[in-house]
Amino acid sequence: MKKWLFMLLTVILGFGLAGCSDSDTTSGNTKDEKVEITYGFWDKKQVPAIEEIITLFNEKNPNIKVKTELTPYGQYFQKLETAATGGALPDVMWMNGAHVEQYAEGKVILPLSELAKEDNFSLENYPESLIDLYTVNGKVYGIPKDFDTTGLWYNKKIFDEAGVPYPDETWDWAKLKEVAAKLTNKDKGIWGYAATMGNQGGYYDFIWQNGGYIISEDGKSVGFDQPEAIEALKYNISFIKEGLSPTQAQMTETAASELFASGKVAMMFDGPWMVPEYKQNPDLDVAVVPKGKQRAVAIHGLSNVIAANTKHKDAAWKFVQFLGSKEAAEVFAKTGTVIPAYNGTQEAWIQAVPTLNLQAYIDGVEYSVPLPSVKSTGEIWQYEIDVLKKAWSEEESVEEAVKELTKKANEALSKK
Template structure:
């Protein structure tokens, strides 16, 4: 009997200990939550990591796990995980995919968090990126950085050819005229890269410089079949036909950016985010100038925002992390890193000093004649059509004008469906 009582007593002690351990584990689990973060560009990691460290000082018991997924797989992976009720708590959002995520309820409306926050002010950010990430008048992604397009050039190639560097007076005519002088078939050097895979930095700008548009203001009509748009694409074709720019087949195999970094291209239009990467590879050979004008000056303006998963169980912590990343201190970090122009207006000047040897003011000045990145509810759908038709035309599958007419027709059908829903 004594043995039985002793056994029961021991079992009770073990039960209490086990319950206590379980309780401590649960408590510890609550204290050590993990915030999952997702983005695609590892070049942003120094700035992102520094902002996360600042967040962890305020939340020492919170773990932040950052996943970098290559651009080619990012959106497929993100949509699959979020559609399945999971996915990261906080992640990068871009313009082409924003409407789909916002209208599908995949990301949270940030206005309730902003309303309760005494520090975060939407008015502090460039209006273009605030508008870009507003759905039904409400901000759904916190602006992080903006980008515009400039003309990067290789000083050594210019010097070797005895040609003056590009400046603010340049037009399309200069691209063609100087591009011919810089092109050298024997050395495999092209004067200019009109990589038709790069819509924002290549043909979107040219379309607006010619006086055309990609999509009209009320998002009901495509501008791809206009005379101005066709003029822009025939300019690209002329550069390729003259050997000034690599062919579509060439850039399918080796993209224009890689040719520029290999010093096989003298000039390339590219976004401000490329400045740090180009400088690291090309060093003192690198220069930058405003985009040459067509009938007028134009530079496509885009930007990245931080979005919050609508299904997150850690919304308050996620908002605190988003503020650490895109609030005043986070914006200073992204500016000082040289990665791109911070979305907060008053901090943008810090970025100008991040690469002293480059005239980064080119990209800030571009805001004055900047054109917002074209988007609608189903941007990704009509951009897929656009890409296939245009690339097919430059690969010789059909005349350019016919391809552009096809883009406009199919795009108008997609836009009509958007309006009917």
């Protein structure tokens, strides 16, 4: 989000909050008064679990009605920007690590540390790395909801028909390429692997596996133009060049996940958020990702945050506490929707879909790398999309693309 936008948001919210009395910001909190709060999120696959959680919440809080607002991820943060300037943000909403610093410093979301302290709401119920991810200038702004790593999904039927053993922990980059070549069948319209252009669960993992980095430790530069990153990106794109993966245009027209689910792709990297969909197909399973020079996968997690200009702060905080409870985590766990962040509920998530090797995602935590999170992460991600698609579509060489990307990303980092 650009600097001018946050200056504007700060002014708008500053005037808005200054004009509200305590009763305004916490209205709807008397025992008998009914209020309605909105809950914004982006994943339609999680709707059944969310609706069940809201039902459980209403059993304990009948005077608080929760209205859901589902927005596709591609439009989610753009919609939040528009809503923030118009004072129409959802009371409670999903937040990711890439945007939390921007929204916190822009005073768009409320710090929750003091609220948690006042209500003895323990932040130790979640992985420390997730609490750290949503801590800005010493204050916690989000209550962890879930976390995710990466797995190698594969189609057992395609493997069986080709007489190829399933993936396991011994696989490396060479093995992935070798098997992708064996499983590619142009006559049947089957590709061995989908080389998607996503960063999490995609080229970030490959760069880390090859000993590279995304953002330097001092936060002043990116590593896309370094030899390790260039080699990793070339390896990823080589599947497309060799005809082992759908092209970028084909994966834009039809999502790689759809091609995989329909049996047109034999293998692809994907996250646990796809379990609700993939579990419906008995031909699919998941293994740990292949290793490069070392093992590495991205780890990230979502949190629930509260809009700074909410008119129902207490009601919103009650709902956020319930969303962060063991009870809510168990709902997500039993539906296999996502890996719940609440400590001790991950095993229930694994057992929720015993037909899948979901342990692969938990194993990934051991060698996981936190998804980069700086104030300009969102801006850098957009540059990645705009620039790297030229390399994925073979309009430019990897070297040309990363030169442009590095220049733009480093300029974004320098603004901090």
